[in-house]
Amino acid sequence: DTGVSQDPRHKITKRGQNVTFRCDPISEHNRLYWYRQTLGQGPEFLTYFQNEAQLEKSRLLSDRFSAERPKGSFSTLEIQRTEQGDSAMYLCASSLIDPSPLHFGNGTRLTVT
Amino acid sequence: QKEVEQNSGPLSVPEGAIASLNCTYSDRVSQSFFWYRQYSGKSPELIMSIYSNGDKEDGRFTAQLNKASQYVSLLIRDSQPSDSATYLCAVTRQGGKLIFGQGTELSVKP
Numbered sequence: 001d002t003g004v005s006q007d008p009r010h011k012i013t014k015r016g017q018n019v020t021f022r023c024d025p026i027s028e029h030n031r032l033y034w035y036r037q038t039l040g041q042g043p044e045f046l047t048y049f050q051n052e053a054q055l056e057k058s059r060l061l062s063d064r065f066s067a068e069r070p071k072g073s074f075s076t077l078e079i080q081r082t083e084q085g086d087s088a089m090y091l092c093a094s095s096l097i098d099p100s101p102l103h104f105g106n107g108t109r110l111t112v113t
Numbered sequence: 114q115k116e117v118e119q120n121s122g123p124l125s126v127p128e129g130a131i132a133s134l135n136c137t138y139s140d141r142v143s144q145s146f147f148w149y150r151q152y153s154g155k156s157p158e159l160i161m162s163i164y165s166n167g168d169k170e171d172g173r174f175t176a177q178l179n180k181a182s183q184y185v186s187l188l189i190r191d192s193q194p195s196d197s198a199t200y201l202c203a204v205t206r207q208g209g210k211l212i213f214g215q216g217t218e219l220s221v222k223p
Binding site: 031033035040041042043044045048050055056091097098099101102103104105106107 | 117119144145147155156157158159162164201203205208209210211212213214215216
């Protein structure tokens with residue numbers, strides 16, 4: 001069990017640029033989640049997958065956010081035309097099917113200048 | 114009403130005391146409940162899971178669940194300075210989506 005791996009750990013970008021983050025889940029986990037967390041708040045749900053199927057996407061997300069999980073393995077989260085309000089920690093987690101707990105990666109900290 | 118609500122912190126307790134953290138949730142059909150600990154700048158780590166009414170103990174930690182009252186709590190006995198962190202309550206919605214509360218910051222004073 002190598003844990004959930006996220007890349008990069010930190011990303012600084014200028015407003016208007018596109019960014020892409022990668023998450024590699026624990027190998028036997030078929031569920032993969034993306035969350036966003038800002039200072040002093042709990043993780044905010046963005047989207048989740050079961051294998052390659054995206055089961056739900058938060059209504060809070062604009063169309064600038066997209067996530068994929070080709071072949072049910074790693075996942076990518078892309079943010080287009082970044083805004084300063086996108087600055088946050090982006091957390092990926094994986095699990096077996098409910099009611100299994102989530103295991104989190106170390107996160108990607110995004111700073112939009 | 115937020116889906117998962119926690120005590121607003123910070124909560125400060127002396128070393129060796131019992132820390133009590135509370136959480137309420139709005140969705141009656143929720144079946145799985147978790148407590149995560151998050152140190153500053155780190156990602157959340159699971160400390161307790163509970164699925165049925167009653168108490169569940171693991172070392173110095175006890176989780177309590179009351180589905181009728183839609184309430185889940187975490188007790189930390191013999192609190193240590195190393196327990197100082199933010200504690201996140203998380204509840205599974207139908208379909209498996211995990212929703213988090215805003216977290217309660219705990220400070221254990223030596």
